[in-house]
Amino acid sequence: MINAKNSASRSKKIEILDLGMQAYKKSWNFQKSLLKKRSNNEINDTLIFVEHEPVYTLGKNANENHILQNYPEEIKTFHIERGGDVTYHGPGQLVGYPILDLRDYKKSISWYMRTLEQIIIDTLSEFNIQADRKNGLTGVWYKNEKIAALGVRVSKWITMHGFSLNINPDLNYYKSIIPCGIFEYGVTSMSKILNEEVDKESVKSVLKIKFLDQFNINHLAGK
Numbered sequence: 001m002i003n004a005k006n007s008a009s010r011s012k013k014i015e016i017l018d019l020g021m022q023a024y025k026k027s028w029n030f031q032k033s034l035l036k037k038r039s040n041n042e043i044n045d046t047l048i049f050v051e052h053e054p055v056y057t058l059g060k061n062a063n064e065n066h067i068l069q070n071y072p073e074e075i076k077t078f079h080i081e082r083g084g085d086v087t088y089h090g091p092g093q094l095v096g097y098p099i100l101d102l103r104d105y106k107k108s109i110s111w112y113m114r115t116l117e118q119i120i121i122d123t124l125s126e127f128n129i130q131a132d133r134k135n136g137l138t139g140v141w142y143k144n145e146k147i148a149a150l151g152v153r154v155s156k157w158i159t160m161h162g163f164s165l166n167i168n169p170d171l172n173y174y175k176s177i178i179p180c181g182i183f184e185y186g187v188t189s190m191s192k193i194l195n196e197e198v199d200k201e202s203v204k205s206v207l208k209i210k211f212l213d214q215f216n217i218n219h220l221a222g223k
Contacts, residue, residue, distance in 0.1 A: 012045065012104055013219040016208060019050040024057070024078060024089060027097070031160045034099045038158050045104070047211060048097040048162075049204055052089040054173060059084035059151055067176065075173070082161035084138070084151035092169035092189070094203060095162070098211075102157040105215060109154055113138060115214050116163050120148045122210045123165070123203065129193055134185075140165075145188035165207070167191065167198050 019027060027050050037043045056067060056077045067077065067086055089095055102112060117133055120140045124131045124147070131148075134141045140148035148165045166189035174187045190198045211217075 012215070012217045014045040014047055014100075014212070014215075014217050015043070016047045016220060017049070018204070019048060021051045021053065021091070024052050024055040024076070027052070028078070028080065031097050031099065035155065035158050035160045038099050038101060039156060043099075045101060045217075046099040047208075048099070050095050050097065051091060051093065051200075052095060054088070054090040056086055056088055056176075057082075057151075058086045061085070075176075080161070081153045082151035083153070084149070087149045087151065087164065088169075088173045089164055090169055090173055092167055092191075092200075094165045094167055094200060094207070096164075096207070096211075097162040098159055100159045100215075102154065102159060107157055109152070112154070112159065113150055113152065116150055116152075117148075119207065119210045119214050120163060120165055122214070123207045124190070126206045127190060127194070127198070127203070129190060137185075141185075142188050142193055145186045147188050147190070147193075165190075165203070167200050167203055 019030075027048070031048065034043065034046055038045070054075050056075060058067075058077065058079050059082045060080075061083065098116075102108070106112070117140050121131050124140070129142060129147075131140050131142045138150050139146050148163055150163045152159055152161045166187065168191040169189055171187060171189060171192065190203070
């Protein structure tokens with residue numbers, strides 16, 4: 001199991017912000033402002049939780065042909081600076097944007113990505129979903145379907161963007177894209193696997209605990 005507990009000996013603090021439902025562009029701009037402040041050491045590390053209105057985002061190396069011609073015209077698309085291809089964000093999905101200084105943990109992007117994956121795997125396990133990684137592919141998988149996508153940007157070891165976990169989303173929106181540019185596998189959600197609606201707040205609470213544990217964060221800012 002990946003864990004950050006031996007990556008830094010000094011105490012670390014984080015502020016956790018829950019933005020609720022918010023338009024993608026507004027939270028994107030908010031991330032950029034926090035990244036600048038974190039780079040200047042004006043704020044602590046921050047974890048943002050948010051839920052977006054339906055939107056497709058394309059990473060810096062995305063293939064625009066992976067948005068199919070039948071996609072709903074009312075859905076906005078954004079070209080953003082994270083890695084990865086095209087993905088969907090929308091209601092029923094928990095999105096997390098960690099703004100972390102990796103110099104306080106481990107200066108390794110691959111380590112950071114695997115740690116985020118482990119947090120989600122550990123969270124899903126608490127809901128009796130045995131998810132895992134898939135060799136050569138980023139994200140978290142249940143059998144041959146992706147349940148969580150990851151895409152990050154790291155600037156001078158400060159992170160932004162992050163992960164999205166499908167809790168109760170409308171999976172029909174994925175039919176208009178080639179998610180993450182992967183043709184051979186589909187997508188799933190917690191509610192699809194469990195065949196019931198899943199309480200988003202419960203998932204958020206568990207994920208927060210797993211996040212603090214994996215990154216060995218002992219203090220919430222302001223607490």
